[in-house]
Amino acid sequence: MSEETPVMRAPLAGALTNNDTQNLPVVIGVDLGGTQFRTAVLRGAELISRVAQHTGEDTAPEHLIPRIFNAIQQALDEARTTLEQVAGIGIATPGPLDHRTGIVYDPPNMPGWDRVPLRDIFEQHFSLASKEGNAAQLRVFVENDANAAGLGEYLFGIGRGCSNMVYLTISTGIGGGVIVDGKIVEGASGTAGELGHMTIDRNGGRCRCGNYGCLEYLASGTAIARYANEAIAAGQGVELLEFIRALQQHTQEGNELEPSTHEAPGPGHTGSSSDLEVPYITARIVSQAAQAGIPVARAIITNAAEAIGVGLVNIIHIFNPQVIILGGGVTQMGPMLMEPALRIVQERTMKVPLDAVRIVLAELGGNAGLVGAGALVYHYTQTQ
Numbered sequence: 001m002s003e004e005t006p007v008m009r010a011p012l013a014g015a016l017t018n019n020d021t022q023n024l025p026v027v028i029g030v031d032l033g034g035t036q037f038r039t040a041v042l043r044g045a046e047l048i049s050r051v052a053q054h055t056g057e058d059t060a061p062e063h064l065i066p067r068i069f070n071a072i073q074q075a076l077d078e079a080r081t082t083l084e085q086v087a088g089i090g091i092a093t094p095g096p097l098d099h100r101t102g103i104v105y106d107p108p109n110m111p112g113w114d115r116v117p118l119r120d121i122f123e124q125h126f127s128l129a130s131k132e133g134n135a136a137q138l139r140v141f142v143e144n145d146a147n148a149a150g151l152g153e154y155l156f157g158i159g160r161g162c163s164n165m166v167y168l169t170i171s172t173g174i175g176g177g178v179i180v181d182g183k184i185v186e187g188a189s190g191t192a193g194e195l196g197h198m199t200i201d202r203n204g205g206r207c208r209c210g211n212y213g214c215l216e217y218l219a220s221g222t223a224i225a226r227y228a229n230e231a232i233a234a235g236q237g238v239e240l241l242e243f244i245r246a247l248q249q250h251t252q253e254g255n256e257l258e259p260s261t262h263e264a265p266g267p268g269h270t271g272s273s274s275d276l277e278v279p280y281i282t283a284r285i286v287s288q289a290a291q292a293g294i295p296v297a298r299a300i301i302t303n304a305a306e307a308i309g310v311g312l313v314n315i316i317h318i319f320n321p322q323v324i325i326l327g328g329g330v331t332q333m334g335p336m337l338m339e340p341a342l343r344i345v346q347e348r349t350m351k352v353p354l355d356a357v358r359i360v361l362a363e364l365g366g367n368a369g370l371v372g373a374g375a376l377v378y379h380y381t382q383t384q
Contacts, residue, residue, distance in 0.1 A: 025087035026079075028072055029373030031145070032093040034059070034109030039071040041079035041086070042374035045156035047367060049078035060112040061121075069125055088139040089122060090376030092148035092369050095175075098190030102142040108208055118142050141376040145369055147184050147193060149362075150177025151379055152372030153325050157363035162322040166315050167362070168195055170308065171328035174216040178319060184379075196220070198314055200307050218307040221283035221330050227300045228286045237296050243289045244281065287333045298336070305337045309344025312359065316345070320353045327362030 024044045031038045038052045051071045055064065072089075076082060094107035102119020104110075122140040143151070150167025153159040159167070159179075167177040176195030178185040185192045196216035197209045204213025217223055231237035289297035315324060331337065342359065364371050 024378065026081060026085060027087050027374045027377040028075070028089040029370045030068060030072065030089065030091040030093075031148075031369035031373050032068070032091060033145070033369075034094065034107075037064075037068060037071070038370055039068065039075045040370045040374070041075050041081060042371065044374075044378075045152070045364065045367075045371045047370065048081075049075045050370070051075045051078070059110050061116050061118075065118075065121060083126060083138060086138070088141065088377035088381065089126065090148065090373040091118060091122065091140065091142045092145040092373040092376070093118065093142060095144040095146075095194075096191045097142060097144055099141070099143050099147075099184075099186060100190055102140070104142070139377070139381065141380050143184070143373075143376050144175070144177070144191075144193070145372075146175030147177035148372030148376055149327060149364070149368040150179060150325070150372070151184060152364055152368050152375045153327070153362055154179050155375045155378060156371055157325070157368075158360055159323055159325050164319070164321045165323045165325060166195070166319055166321045167325045167327065168311070168315070169328040169362075169368075170220065170326065170330040172221050174220050174311075174328075176315075180319070195311065195315065198311060200310050215307060215311040219304040219311070219330075221328075224283040224286050224300055224304050224330070225281050227303070228281045228289075228297065231296050231300070232281075239294045240286075240289050240296050243292060243294055243297075244285055247285065247288065283330060287336075290333075290336055301333065301336055302340050304330075305340035306344050308337070309341035310348070312341060312345050313348045316349050316353045316357055321357055324357060324359045325362050326359065327364075327368055331361060 022043065026041060026043050026048070029038075029040045029042050031040075032055075034055060036052055036054050038050060040050045041048045051074045053067065053071055058064070076086075093104055094110055095105070096107070097104040097118075102117060104113050104116045104118050106114045119140045119142045123137045126138040126140070146167065146169050149169060150159070150165070153167055154162070154165060159165045163179070163182045165179050167179075169175050174196030176193045178193045178195075187193075194209075197207065197211055197214045199211060199213050200215050200218055201213035205217055206212050207214035207217040209216075228237065228240060232241050286297050286300055290301045312324060315321070345354070345359065362368060
């Protein structure tokens with residue numbers, strides 16, 4: 001990767017030519033996830049107000065969507081603004097979905113969401129009464145959450161000014177967003193950019209998407225936790241097990257971890273909070289064990305990192321981007337994850353596209369989903 005290819009900084013394209021984001025219109029962002037949903041009133045990357053709630057067990061759209069409406073109103077009240085003063089609503093949601101129709105197709109972590117016309121539902125609810133008494137629709141944009149986060153980095157984060165970039169989020173799962181010539185790559189059915197489901201190992205295990213040996217199956221937070229559980233179940237993780245027991249005994253909550261690295265209990269887990277025989281394991285615990293020098297944990301992280309490296313090579317060869325932006329909780333593991341991944345990139349990538357790309361960490365952090373949701377309004381009102 002060339003050290004001489006800087007991440008350029010430039011004003012927004014199209015109508016938004018002023019670097020001063022105070023001149024941007026106010027928008028509403030909705031970041032919808034299986035664990036929590038968040039709403040915000042934003043101006044550019046500035047969160048004027050923010051409301052977060054747990055999604056809960058009942059994710060049926062007829063129950064969850066009214067809660068989102070209430071959270072939006074709460075965010076508006078906290079921002080001391082009204083619907084009439086916002087330019088639109090952007091919704092970042094798990095896919096698959098079609099941005100052009102606003103229909104969400106059965107996300108794996110959102111039971112009951114089968115062909116939900118999310119955009120139409122929001123537009124109908126938030127129709128505005130004009131002075132003449134006619135209803136006017138507030139524009140609503142729906143996008144895959146990884147695409148939205150990538151767009152946020154493109155407009156307001158470290159990808160600003162790069163017309164060809166790829167965003168890869170490595171968390172509970174792995175998702176991607178691809179921007180070519182300043183536009184999100186959508187594909188024939190609106191489902192392009194599922195980078196987590198590229199095949200890395202054709203003989204690998206079956207991913208929940210139905211494919212085998214996916215990058216997500218090999219390198220996500222869920223995968224890292226699964227490999228640790230398997231090692232312990234196979235009797236190969238004695239040191240790891242002892243480390244986790246000690247960790248549990250010295251913390252108030254043995255699984256005090258971020259939702260992005262959450263994983264189901266390992267084999268043999270009884271469900272008891274006091275059961276330390278086979279403890280509750282997450283990717284973050286595996287990372288802590290690796291940092292403590294536990295060999296099996298380090299091997300698990302290295303294997304995941306090398307799979308990520310292979311995925312990055314594929315991305316570089318296919319898209320020839322200026323920058324690849326890595327986000328998501330798993331990237332917080334730092335050098336022990338990034339160094340093996342970047343070694344694979346250096347060893348396997350063709351020289352010309354390698355020299356043209358930079359691989360960097362995301363800049364927007366935990367607000368990437370909300371900023372990206374708001375960015376949908378700015379982006380699509382320029383390009384449509």
